[in-house]
Amino acid sequence: MADNRLDTQIEKLTQAIKLTQKLRASVTKVFTDLSDGFQAPKGDEKALLNKLQKSLTAVNDNLGDLEKLAPNIHSTTNIPPLLLNSVGLLGLDPATDKSGITTQLHHTHKWTNKVHKLGDYTAQFLGTNQLKRTNQGPAGQAKRLRRPEPTIHRIPENINIQQLVASVDRAYADMSVSLIRPMGNSTVLQITLAKTLKAVIVLRGLLIEYVSIKAYSEDFLTDDGRPDIWSKSKYQVFNKVTDLVTAGTIHFYHPQLPDASLKSFLIWLNNYKTLFSAPCSKCGKYLQGFLPPIWRDTRSSQPLHDGCRQ
Amino acid sequence: MDPSMVQQTFKAAPLTTEFFLQGSVMENSLETLVNRLKGLCDNADYQQESFQDHEMVFHIKNTSVPTPLVFRVRHSLVQTECWSLRYLGHAEVGDKNRPTLVRSYIDCPTSENVAQFIGELGFRMDHEFVVKGFYFHKGRMKITVSKFYKMNQPGNTTNDTIETVCPSYLVELSVVTSSGQEAVGDDMKNFAEQLKPLVTLEKTDHRKIQLAQT
Amino acid sequence: MGVVCVFACPVPEGKSGQQVVDGLQKQVEMMGATKSGNFLVDCETYQSNPQNVTQTPQQCVVNILHNSEHPASCFSVTESGQILVSDLLFEDLMSKLTMAKAGRESFYSQRKGFKIESRGQRYEVGDFIIKIGSVSLASNFRGILIEVEYCPCVILNECWNMMKELLQSMVGNSAETPPPVLKHKPDTVYTPSDTILQYLDHFNNFRKAVSAPPPSR
Numbered sequence: 023m024a025d026n027r028l029d030t031q032i033e034k035l036t037q038a039i040k041l042t043q044k045l046r047a048s049v050t051k052v053f054t055d056l057s058d059g060f061q062a063p064k065g066d067e068k069a070l071l072n073k074l075q076k077s078l079t080a081v082n083d084n085l086g087d088l089e090k091l092a093p094n095i096h097s098t099t100n101i102p103p104l105l106l107n108s109v110g111l112l113g114l115d116p117a118t119d120k121s122g123i124t125t126q127l128h129h130t131h132k133w134t135n136k137v138h139k140l141g142d143y144t145a146q147f148l149g150t151n152q153l154k155r156t157n158q159g160p161a162g163q164a165k166r167l168r169r170p171e172p173t174i175h176r177i178p179e180n181i182n183i184q185q186l187v188a189s190v191d192r193a194y195a196d197m198s199v200s201l202i203r204p205m206g207n208s209t210v211l212q213i214t215l216a217k218t219l220k221a222v223i224v225l226r227g228l229l230i231e232y233v234s235i236k237a238y239s240e241d242f243l244t245d246d247g248r249p250d251i252w253s254k255s256k257y258q259v260f261n262k263v264t265d266l267v268t269a270g271t272i273h274f275y276h277p278q279l280p281d282a283s284l285k286s287f288l289i290w291l292n293n294y295k296t297l298f299s300a301p302c303s304k305c306g307k308y309l310q311g312f313l314p315p316i317w318r319d320t321r322s323s324q325p326l327h328d329g330c331r332q
Numbered sequence: 333m334d335p336s337m338v339q340q341t342f343k344a345a346p347l348t349t350e351f352f353l354q355g356s357v358m359e360n361s362l363e364t365l366v367n368r369l370k371g372l373c374d375n376a377d378y379q380q381e382s383f384q385d386h387e388m389v390f391h392i393k394n395t396s397v398p399t400p401l402v403f404r405v406r407h408s409l410v411q412t413e414c415w416s417l418r419y420l421g422h423a424e425v426g427d428k429n430r431p432t433l434v435r436s437y438i439d440c441p442t443s444e445n446v447a448q449f450i451g452e453l454g455f456r457m458d459h460e461f462v463v464k465g466f467y468f469h470k471g472r473m474k475i476t477v478s479k480f481y482k483m484n485q486p487g488n489t490t491n492d493t494i495e496t497v498c499p500s501y502l503v504e505l506s507v508v509t510s511s512g513q514e515a516v517g518d519d520m521k522n523f524a525e526q527l528k529p530l531v532t533l534e535k536t537d538h539r540k541i542q543l544a545q546t
Numbered sequence: 547m548g549v550v551c552v553f554a555c556p557v558p559e560g561k562s563g564q565q566v567v568d569g570l571q572k573q574v575e576m577m578g579a580t581k582s583g584n585f586l587v588d589c590e591t592y593q594s595n596p597q598n599v600t601q602t603p604q605q606c607v608v609n610i611l612h613n614s615e616h617p618a619s620c621f622s623v624t625e626s627g628q629i630l631v632s633d634l635l636f637e638d639l640m641s642k643l644t645m646a647k648a649g650r651e652s653f654y655s656q657r658k659g660f661k662i663e664s665r666g667q668r669y670e671v672g673d674f675i676i677k678i679g680s681v682s683l684a685s686n687f688r689g690i691l692i693e694v695e696y697c698p699c700v701i702l703n704e705c706w707n708m709m710k711e712l713l714q715s716m717v718g719n720s721a722e723t724p725p726p727v728l729k730h731k732p733d734t735v736y737t738p739s740d741t742i743l744q745y746l747d748h749f750n751n752f753r754k755a756v757s758a759p760p761p762s763r
């Protein structure tokens with residue numbers, strides 16, 4: 023029974039493909055005729071018009087056939103593609119569809135969203151029930167209640183990310199921050215810190231999703247000049263710094279104040295301009311295992327070797 | 333690659349011989365020629381490549397023989413970080429069977445301080461000019477269609493201070509290779525055939541031009 | 547390409563150059579460095595024949611250097627420190643200047659017995675490259691040069707203290723201050739030309755040491 027249904031499905035699909043080809047052929051004919059000119063005796067405009075009409079009718083008929091068939095064919099993907107932004111588009115490729123990566127991605131996506139949401143709620147509740155003896159004034163309470171539902175990956179309307187970036191860019195002369203939107207909605211920050219390092223930060227809303235740090239002499243391009251933010255730095259020190267800074271993004275994460283979270287992260291990142299020139303604040307030396315002090319304390323901003331942190 | 337290998341390959345086959353043919357077209361037939369070249373050459377699908385170069389010709393003189401040794405500094409006005417130092421030998425006409433002119437040709441890309449550098453070696457600038465034109469290539473053949481401008485203010489290459497030398501364009505077909513590869517001459521001859529009658533590329537005897545001028 | 551510092555390593559009396567080089571190599575290997583091939587920096591010197599070059603009354607000297615770290619490049623330095631970075635074809639251009647032709651004498655000629663080079667083992671450790679080279683002038687041993695490169699950084703002043711820590715463990719107090727050639731540009735971006743100028747400075751010192759009479763003790 024199931025086999026039968028599959029067979030008719032395939033038959034319909036083949037038919038649809040054939041009809042599409044036919045439609046293409048007739049449309050091409052119209053355009054080639056129009057561009058190359060008709061082979062008809064001079065002055066016989068009527069014959070020309072007749073011919074054109076004929077081919078146009080053929081196009082119309084073919085289109086009609088295809089449209090008739092279309093409702094009978096079901097989508098091959100289970101998830102409606104538009105619900106999931108660009109992830110859903112993955113499912114359109116039948117080869118990857120078989121591997122089930124789309125559904126897995128979909129689940130992961132939902133799961134992370136849920137984690138973020140629950141985390142945000144937790145932070146909200148913990149924030150209201152602070153373990154402090156003095157009660158905060160009712161004004162503070164009321165203010166907190168008015169906060170919108172926390173969703174860090176959706177930029178709140180009252181925050182302009184462009185202004186935020188521009189204010190950080192202005193505040194630090196040796197740190198240039200520029201904002202690019204490569205795929206329309208997603209946001210990428212490009213940072214050049216003095217002549218020490220270059221960084222790329224990928225944001226979802228105001229949530230830092232990915233950080234990559236490279237040397238001042240490197241760039242975020244492939245060999246043939248296309249943008250490439252995923253490749254690693256050639257140098258050990260910057261790969262370590264990337265790891266540590268990624269850990270830092272979690273420290274600065276704050277569900278209630280996403281803008282402050284991003285801003286304080288950028289201010290902290292600014293400490294890395296002394297990556298090569300500052301000695302470790304604990305052991306006083308510059309090198310440890312051929313690496314400079316690659317950690318900046320999140321509170322005091324003091325430079326520390328990876329091994330001197332604890 | 334092993335560094336010493338790189339150096340060896342560079343030294344083993346220095347590309348220092350240029351086989352070339354020259355011709356010229358008037359300004360009004362330029363478009364026809366450029367379209368023909370676009371059709372014939374490899375870079376047809378891309379936008380045609382144009383260039384604007386500033387060339388400074390430097391002489392170093394010797395007490396024993398008055399004819400100077402000439403080095404040319406080329407500087408691209410489009411990609412301003414590109415500088416090169418060139419040496420062009422005398423064009424040899426050779427016998428009738430040889431299809432092209434031959435000269436020794438060294439084009440060495442350098443850093444931007446090349447003019448000061450060869451100045452310290454004892455070279456003095458003799459004259460300078462601006463060349464603008466188009467560049468095509470087919471296989472290893474290079475075709476340039478270029479117009480020469482003289483500079484009214486020394487060192488100033490802006491458009492309002494330069495002035496055309498003559499209204500026609502110089503067309504040059506050339507291959508730079510290692511010496512002794514005479515076979516490329518036939519390929520070039522065939523290619524030149526295909527450009528007729530738009531432009532006639534031939535072995536122009538430079539000495540005759542110089543004689544005619546004096 | 548990072549910041550490079552080149553220092554001469556003194557050869558104590560009673561020890562041969564090879565012994566010192568071996569000791570240094572052992573020391574570097576103990577630090578955990580891995581061998582990554584050989585390296586070579588060479589230098590040839592040309593001088594003008596002033597009677598032939600009418601424009602310059604005094605004699606001009608040009609040093610042409612190669613560095614195996616940049617195998618397709620050729621570095622030419624005049625006495626005033628003007629440095630030209632170019633393709634290897636520059637040597638062919640130089641040969642036009644040294645060639646005597648058609649009754650014309652050459653403009654420049656090569657100084658005989660002046661070819662000097664530093665050749666040796668290249669090591670990598672972390673983001674550092676360490677090169678231990680023995681210097682030979684006209685194939686006679688003259689001394690030892692140690693080159694340390696820190697690749698991720700491009701400003702000398704920023705990473706000098708780090709490099710000092712590493713260098714002092716190898717050459718001792720001679721690495722107290724940055725190389726004198728680099729004094730004028732501590733805060734600008736380091737270029738391969740700066741490495742060449744350091745080598746040339748050392749090479750000139752070695753050559754001078756040969757021509758000067760040996761110090762009396």
